[in-house]
Amino acid sequence: MTRRRRTVPPSPLPQRDGVDPVRVRLPGTGQWATVRDHLVTRLPVGSGVVDGMFDAGLIVGADGRPVPADAPCVPGLFVWFHRELPAEVPVPFPLEIVYRDEHIVVADKPHFLATTPRGSHVAQTALARLRHELGIPLLGAAHRLDRLTAGLMLFTVRPEERGAYQALFRDRLIHKEYEAVAPHDPALALPRTLRSRIVKERGVPAAREVEGEPNALSRVELLEHRADGLARYRLVPGTGQTHQLRVHMSALGVPILGDPLYPEVTGPVPAGDFRRPLQLLARALEFTDPVTGARHRLRSGRTLAAWASYGDWAAEHHATEDCAGGDRAAGARTTVDRTAAHRTSVPRTSGQ
Numbered sequence: 001m002t003r004r005r006r007t008v009p010p011s012p013l014p015q016r017d018g019v020d021p022v023r024v025r026l027p028g029t030g031q032w033a034t035v036r037d038h039l040v041t042r043l044p045v046g047s048g049v050v051d052g053m054f055d056a057g058l059i060v061g062a063d064g065r066p067v068p069a070d071a072p073c074v075p076g077l078f079v080w081f082h083r084e085l086p087a088e089v090p091v092p093f094p095l096e097i098v099y100r101d102e103h104i105v106v107a108d109k110p111h112f113l114a115t116t117p118r119g120s121h122v123a124q125t126a127l128a129r130l131r132h133e134l135g136i137p138l139l140g141a142a143h144r145l146d147r148l149t150a151g152l153m154l155f156t157v158r159p160e161e162r163g164a165y166q167a168l169f170r171d172r173l174i175h176k177e178y179e180a181v182a183p184h185d186p187a188l189a190l191p192r193t194l195r196s197r198i199v200k201e202r203g204v205p206a207a208r209e210v211e212g213e214p215n216a217l218s219r220v221e222l223l224e225h226r227a228d229g230l231a232r233y234r235l236v237p238g239t240g241q242t243h244q245l246r247v248h249m250s251a252l253g254v255p256i257l258g259d260p261l262y263p264e265v266t267g268p269v270p271a272g273d274f275r276r277p278l279q280l281l282a283r284a285l286e287f288t289d290p291v292t293g294a295r296h297r298l299r300s301g302r303t304l305a306a307w308a309s310y311g312d313w314a315a316e317h318h319a320t321e322d323c324a325g326g327d328r329a330a331g332a333r334t335t336v337d338r339t340a341a342h343r344t345s346v347p348r349t350s351g352q
Contacts, residue, residue, distance in 0.1 A: 012064035013080050015137050018128030019117055021080045028075040035059070035079060036069040053081060088124040089272040095129055098152060098298055103291050104165065105130060105139065105155040108300050111277035114147040126153060143169045146243070148260075151178070151282025151300045164290040169240065174287040177236055178245055179223075181279035181306045182254040184231035191221040193238075194251065200242040206261040207243045209251060216241040218248045230257075232307055234283075245280065256280050257306045257313075276313060279306045 013021040024042065032038040036054060040047045053059050057066035059081045067079055093110035100106070107130060114121035117128055131139045142154040142165040156162040168174040195214040200207035217238035225231035231254070235245045243262070249255055250262035257279040260266045285298045306313040 009062040009078060011080055012060055012062060013082065015131060016082050017085070017123045018131035018137075019082075019085065019122055021082045024079050024081075026073050026075055026077045026079070030073070032073045034069065035067055035071045035073050038073050039079075058082065085122050086120050088120070088122065091124050092274070095126060095133075096301070097134075098300070099296065100134075101292075103157055103161060103289070104142075105134065105136070105157065106285065106296075106298050107153050107155065108302060109145055109150055109153050109282075110302075111148060111150045112274055115144045115153065116141050121147065127155070130155060142166050143240075145282055146278075146280075148258075148278040149280045149282060150277070150302055151280075152285045152298055153282070154285065161291055168287050168290065172238070174285060175236075176282065177234060177284040179281045179283040179304065180233045180235055180245070180249060180256045181230060181304050182233060182249055182256045184222075184225040184229055185252075185254055188252060188254065190233075191219060193217065193219045194248045196248070196251070198241045198244060198247055206265055207241070207247055209247060215239060216244045216248070218245055220248065220252065228310065230306065230310065232304075235280075246278075275315075277305065279304045279313075 008023075011021055011023065015021070024039065026035065026038060030038065032041065036050060039059070040050050043050060051069065054067070054069040059067050059079050061067050061077070061079055091110065091113045093113070095110060095113065096108040098106045098108050107126060109115070109126050113129075114125045115127060117123075117125050122128065126145075127139065127141050131137055136157060138157070138159050140156045140159060140162045142156050142162065145151065145153050154165060154168075156165050195217050196209045197212040197214050198207050198216040199210050219236040219238065221234040221236075223232040223234050233249070233254075235249070237244055241247075246256055246259055246262050250259070255262050258276045259278055259280075260269065281300060281302055281304055283300050286296065288295050
């Protein structure tokens with residue numbers, strides 16, 4: 001017998017600053033007599049805060065009407081509310097649009113901006129900012145990019161098409177190139193392809209290499225080097241493990257400049273300290289659009305600050321505007337082959 005999935009009703013609350021309201025499904029079993037009892041147990045904010053939300057009518061049902069605190073906890077029903085957003089220091093760097101059509105948006109994300117709302121980064125995320133600035137409340141991220149990494153990100157306009165674009169990354173149908181600034185080692189033979197097994201444990205900041213069957217593949221190429229001991233590298237990931245390129249560069253003995261995790265974990269950077277951004281950039285994306293069949297070749301227009309002016313990047317004290325200038329997009333370039341006649345068939349799955 002096939003179990004039917006329960007249809008989730010649409011949210012009765014609009015987004016706030018590009019952030020979706022929280023949706024809670026009431027449990028099928030439990031000792032909670034009322035909705036309030038369950039939310040007090042589930043939400044880590046204390047009973048006083050939950051009572052205040054009920055008193056203010058901030059917790060609503062599918063019809064948009066406030067739910068009374070003493071409403072019975074009916075299994076399977078949903079309630080919605082907006083959580084109190086954490087205090088966030090604005091990331092003062094531009095989020096450039098490289099390409100946009102009715103299906104996708106490709107943005108050039110700055111350093112220090114998280115991809116999607118999570119933890120202490122909610123409104124100050126690429127997804128929330130784009131939803132708000134472009135007026136596309138249903139915009140979704142097709143993949144993730146580390147908060148400390150800058151560069152190209154693919155977003156989807158229509159939720160029903162998101163799985164097709166996520167499959168590009170899951171099935172390795174998209175070509176990605178990164179650029180990094182790191183020390184130059186004349187004894188290091190490049191280009192080379194690194195293969196290793198990388199694991200990332202929940203709650204542990206850094207990933208690590210372990211014995212076992214490789215699950216991470218990266219190609220490292222030397223683009224150029226100069227007399228001050230720095231070099232510019234092209235990095236091409238063949239897989240998508242967490243922090244993969246950063247781990248592999250560190251393993252080669254040339255860790256990426258500005259990396260707070262590799263080869264050693266340093267202390268947390270205070271909020272609002274935008275100095276010395278990680279010198280890693282998602283430079284290029286190339287793929288065939290699974291919906292339109294168009295061939296996209298997209299490139300970031302950013303310049304890594306340590307390569308443009310190492311002295312400014314390494315300075316102990318400099319203004320936020322100076323930091324932004326070194327990595328500001330300088331006219332991102334895009335080429336789209338509209339003559340592509342073949343449409344790639346991609347299953348619509350949840351992706352990675």
